Amino acid sequence: MSIYEKSIIRVSHVEESTDLLGPYNRFVIWVYGCCFDCEGCLAENTKNGTYEEVETDALAKRIAKSSCEGITISGGEPFLQSNALLNLIIKIKEQRDIGVIVYSGFTLDELKQDDEMSLLLPNIDILIDGRYIKELDDNRPYVGSSNQIIHYLSSRYTNIGKAYYGANKRRAEIKLTGTQAILIGVPSHNVLKTWQDIKEKSGGMNNDF
Numbered sequence: 443m444s445i446y447e448k449s450i451i452r453v454s455h456v457e458e459s460t461d462l463l464g465p466y467n468r469f470v471i472w473v474y475g476c477c478f479d480c481e482g483c484l485a486e487n488t489k490n491g492t493y494e495e496v497e498t499d500a501l502a503k504r505i506a507k508s509s510c511e512g513i514t515i516s517g518g519e520p521f522l523q524s525n526a527l528l529n530l531i532i533k534i535k536e537q538r539d540i541g542v543i544v545y546s547g548f549t550l551d552e553l554k555q556d557d558e559m560s561l562l563l564p565n566i567d568i569l570i571d572g573r574y575i576k577e578l579d580d581n582r583p584y585v586g587s588s589n590q591i592i593h594y595l596s597s598r599y600t601n602i603g604k605a606y607y608g609a610n611k612r613r614a615e616i617k618l619t620g621t622q623a624i625l626i627g628v629p630s631h632n633v634l635k636t637w638q639d640i641k642e643k644s645g646g647m648n649n650d651f
């Protein structure tokens with residue numbers, strides 16, 4: 443199902459260091475493009491905003507040299523670019539050990555049934571799966587709605603994951619970069635409301651990831 447070539451990833455945004463989207467210090471990639479249309483999507487910018495075409499080799503080198511423990515890949519829909527992401531992860535792992543967390547709108551069962559997308563699964567330590575369903579958004583930390591499941595696909599984060607994902611509050615931050623403000627993490631209902639007010643007042647100039 444991957445629609446792009448193996449050596450290029452369409453990227454909306456990257457953050458070199460955050461602990462808001464998985465345990466430890468993570469390099470986060472928000473890929474561009476999504477095949478879903480969830481009402482209340484928290485990442486509209488990854489569907490309708492701008493993007494860069496980034497070479498997997500160059501991104502792999504940059505990530506391998508960074509101090510992150512692991513990467514988190516979100517979007518948008520990462521599995522639309524599963525070939526390129528598999529290539530990226532292999533290239534990073536040729537250079538050093540790294541943990542991999544992926545947020546996807548597909549469910550794990552749907553991914554397992556797809557010959558191409560399923561090839562990425564053995565390279566993922568944690569998969570957080572399922573569409574965002576606004577009516578099921580219950581303020582649970584690190585997921586958008588209660589149908590989404592945190593799947594431990596390897597033992598890498600089993601121990602720390604229980605404490606990390608068992609937190610009782612959502613965490614998000616607003617980061618200022620030049621003329622833009624960026625929302626990172628899964629926001630609580632209160633923070634989301636504030637963020638939407640800011641966007642409205644600024645004429646939609648901000649991004650959300």
Ligand code: SF4
Pocket residue numbers: 476477478479480482483484485486488517518519546547573574
């Ligand atoms: S899967 Fe994620 S990015 Fe895609 S429409 Fe749903 S909430 Fe938005």
